[in-house]
Amino acid sequence: MGQAKPTAVTPRTRRAALTRESILEAALHVCSPEGGAVLTFSRLGKELGADPTAVYRHFRDKDELVLALSEVLVRESEELTAATAPGREDWRGWLTATARALRTVYLRRPVLAVLAAGRTTAGPAETESVEEIIGVLHRAGLPVIEAAECYRMAVDLTLAFIHTNASFLVLDADTQAKDDIAWSVKYGLLPADRFPLLQQSAPRLTELFRKDEEVFEMVLSTFLDGVALRIERAGE
Template structure:
């Protein structure tokens, strides 16, 4: 018996699709609607295919999210290559082939520039920071980015020990965002009478917290207080401290 047209279309769908096109479409959806607007069904509709065609390439949503943040992290590398242009060069000191230098100048400027590129990437895809926070293991592109960070520090004279401490100290800032202790983003903060009542209660027993809450605006682009000024302040302070420790180690 001849196949129906819809049967033939469903059979051909996996061949038409690729992992890369699915991931790119999912990133487009997440950029537009956020993670709440991303589901396998909506992604299939966006691509004009049956949902089972997506599972042929990506077994579940967790696998899809991992592939999405890996593609986003790879954009940091792409942006670095574009900026470096004809001057891009492989950094010495045992750096693996294919890892580009962050640029010329002091290692502190190179590290700041590399992390700033990561932040620009995260700002293009605000949802990616939350996915990265929830992951227990780094993706391949994230590992390549960390390799570039280490190459800058080692090339600048930081010891292996100091470079190791720096990774822990910088934390999520390596990838361009700050992971806060609490979620104090605008959508979680009380407003109106509830906010006034909370401030009044804090003022009696925790006056410094009340003072801080009244003075600080939580309008961060990638989470509470994660605006450009706060991110730059923390990054500068950390890099300056690392450079002082590097100098102290060298006597």
């Protein structure tokens, strides 16, 4: 008796196995540079080997999918924080690791970061994260309301940087080059008699244009200095 041929996997077979989890996994991949970085149901259908309309059985529309993906990113950032952060008693080190993890996870998929960085899911991952950050700041010495205010500032600062960085990363190479030239050439050629401070600082500004992570670290550190002063005042 001859060896049986393997059963062919048809689109219908794949659709039958389609789950919410498999859709999210495929969507994360298509949002990455390796996956093409274009999130459409058509592109997602190709990734899944299914008719794009099959996605609607699990997600009402693209916005619902984006919010679900946001929850995945928050959960990933929590896992990365847990692997890299010091203990929560070191509030500054822990918050630094939290912000870095959030930025790292989102910028792995810039096209998704542009869509999701400004959204609120109110899902389990997000609400647990909010509670935890407020708790760390409260145990550090801030009253609950002030801790909540600092949470909001820290997260908004981080997400604003993520959105700005991601918006640049999704531009085509030619457009990115135009911005690079604007800093490295046009600002450097400004007349010193009219723009003396810009002319002196143009080399540094040009350098920082290529170093988003360094700028983020500078701003985060300055913000946390302010939080430290609030904690100090609260303990007086």
